[in-house]
Amino acid sequence: MFGIGSGRDTVDASDSWHDQQGVAPVDTVKIGAGIAPADVKLARVGDDLVLSLAGGTDSLTMLGYFSENPDYSGYTRIQLQFANGTLWGATGIAAQVIHVGGTPGNDGLVGTIATDSMQGGQGNDQIWAGDKADTLLGGEGHDSLFGEQGNDLLDGGAGNDWLSGGDGADSYAFGIGSGRDTVDASDNWYDQVGVAPVDTVKIGAGIAPADLKPARVGDDLVLSLAGGSDSLTVLGYYSENADYYGYSRIQLQFSNGTLWGAQQIKQAVNTAPTASNRAVTFNEDT
Secondary structure: OEOOOOOEEEEOOOOOOOOOOOOOOOEEEEEOOOOOHHHEEEEEEOOEEEEEEOOOOOEEEEOOOOOOOHHHHOOOOEEEEOOOOOEEOHHHHHHHEEEEEOOOOOOEEEOOOOOOEEEOOOOOOEEEOOOOOOEEEOOOOOOEEEOOOOOOEEEOOOOOOEEEOOOOOOEEEEOOOOOEEEEEOOOOOOOOOOOOOOEEEEEOOOOOHHHEEEEEEOOEEEEEEOOOOOEEEEOOOOOOOHHHHOOOOEEEEOOOOOEEOHHHHHHHHHHOOOOOOOOOOOOOOO
16 A cells, blocks of 8 residues: 555565466555546656655655566566556556666666656766657766667766767757766668758856867867866767768757857867867766
8 A cells, every 4th residue: 555644665576476377466556545646756766666646755665676587576566556446557657657766876777668867866877768758867977878769868967978869869968067078979860751860969058159169189079168177079070971870960059049050060160279289088988
């Protein structure tokens, strides 16, 4: 049972038991009266599934729901039954998970079939999105974010992060305190009429176009901030077939609404101080 006033409970649903026909039992969380499906918020925190109620402090944590081999161990053989008769099985639960959260350690987070918001928190995290338009927040540490499918938002947070949007029109956050991040914008994806998606680097508040110093370093485009140590390297921006592979299909959007496309980026690079005498090395975070 879980409902208003239950407090903060924890469920260990493990059993690994099957009957003679190999059928495993299914546990049920019975949601109390007065709680509609819209009132229940589901989140992934590490390997656990956490249920909470809108506007309240009650929660139910189902240990190991997202762990390795959870069905065999019994962790995912669980359903949610509401007082109005609504029943959420594994598919229904997956569709409702709205947040995937990490721990203070080094996490590996994987998105669901729903539109996820995933946050690594502390540590050097690796985060993989699902198929929808997901939000990936690295938090502290040197993180690696992978957008996969969909139009995703990737924000590495503090630290030197690796950001790979994958397919779709993805957005990358860059601003004061971002650290030294690296973007792999490749996708090689076109829609049915031959139109390719364009990724966007969203420049944070307090940064005017005059504060951004773009430079070409080898085949890469490097964005740095005047008077600061933060930088964003767009890999392969000047490489051969960069447009086909997605490296150069990228635009810069400032918080004041200014938008730089390929022409504006080219002009800014040509007028910026040369980077020919500067040695810059960026490595993917692990």
